[in-house]
Amino acid sequence: MTPKPESDEGPEPAEPKAPYAAEPQWLAWARRLQALSQSGLHYCDDVFDRERYDEVARIAAAIMAGHSEATAAQVERFFSEEVGYATPKTDLRAVVLRDGKLLLVRERSDGLWSLPGGWADVGETPAACVEKEVLEETGFRSRAVKLLALYDQRKRGAKPHPLHSYKAFFRCEIIDGAARPSIETSEVDFFAEDALPDLSTGRVTAEQLARMFAHHRNPDWPTDFD
Known part of the structure; x- marks a missing residue:
């Protein structure tokens, strides 16, 4: 019986063994809030709605700061560089x-x-x-x-x-x-x-x-x- 030759995995990518734990839910929530705020500020003209979107951005920054070594102000400055409709x-x-x-x-x-x-x-x-x-x-x-x-x-x-x-x-x-x-x-x-x-x-x-x-x-x- 001829042994089956060794080969690399097929075209379908195998699920990797992540060196880090699965992405934490708080990060997904904060990232989504930031994206909604960024896109909202891009399209919104109403001054009161802009205030609300600014507040959403501050909440997102506070969430990230609360789970990292950065301050809320540092995260806000980081996010402020992202403008226009939010995309990956x-x-x-x-x-x-x-x-x-x-x-x-x-x-x-x-x-x-x-x-x-x-x-x-x-x-x-x-x-x-x-x-x-x-x-x-x-x-x-x-x-x-x-x-x-x-x-x-x-x-x-x-x-x-x-x-x-x-x-x-x-x-x-x-x-x-x-x-x-x-x-x-x-x-x-x-x-x-x-x-x-x-x-x-x-x-x-x-x-x-x-x-x-x-x-x-x-x-x-x-x-x-x-």
Whole structure:
């Protein structure tokens, strides 16, 4: 009897084992209140309704401050930068492999490692934005060739964040360049799947990287999405 060959998990993304507990209900409530306030202030002209939406924003900030180390004033300032109709933010990450090893950067902000990337910029396509992030953070010029995954961070075991966000993973190929840290990154290096460094889990999780390695071994897989 011929043994069944080993293979990676199929195209359907497996449920990750979250390094953090499920998102707390208070965070979901506070985030939703903030979004309702932000959108209400964007569309509302009535002075009394604007006062009510401002109060909703203060309640959301108080909830978050009550469950974190930040003060209500700090949370209010953070929320004040979000204007217009409230929508999820998009975090773009580059999956760059060379000789079977994954390109990672050490973040200066926390000393931990992550995929190159960051928030999407207004006025740029997703591909152009992720290519720019790779160049700025690593010194390598690259080309985005495939969207591997588009995840809702609430469902992917990520560290809780005040803002609702989607995370997009693009497979990128190196064109040229050399490893060079930046003002945001202190080190640039390639790592084997079984020798990953300590990760900045607010940016990327071990389960997500495992899935990206699996995509590399199975280039015909379709894009994962939530």
